[in-house]
Amino acid sequence: MFKEEKMLCGCPGSQSRELERQKNTEVNKISVESQLNQWPVQIKLVSAYASYFNNADLLIAADCSAYAYGNFHNDFIKNKVTIIGCPKLDDIDYTEKLSQIIKLNDI
Numbered sequence: 001m002f003k004e005e006k007m008l009c010g011c012p013g014s015q016s017r018e019l020e021r022q023k024n025t026e027v028n029k030i031s032v033e034s035q036l037n038q039w040p041v042q043i044k045l046v047s048a049y050a051s052y053f054n055n056a057d058l059l060i061a062a063d064c065s066a067y068a069y070g071n072f073h074n075d076f077i078k079n080k081v082t083i084i085g086c087p088k089l090d091d092i093d094y095t096e097k098l099s100q101i102i103k104l105n106d107i
Helices: 002-009 012-028 072-077 095-104
Strands: 058-062 081-085
């Protein structure tokens, strides 16, 4: 009874925020299995000579994309070799490294 009284006395916005919080809590309980096949994934840290590049389906992605798209692992990373970087914030030009990876491997 107290819970019902509290909801009736509260502002309408607080009720909708509580419902939204409950929905988000339920969604956050869903577990997504990582689809990463190798480590590291940062462009500046991977070796162009790494064996996992040979005969690979290569995904080159911005490092923020996995945060911006909730199902990124299943929709994009699955069955691919993934490398990430941020051309805006990383103080590096990826051109040479990516060229080397593609040149040395059958991508």
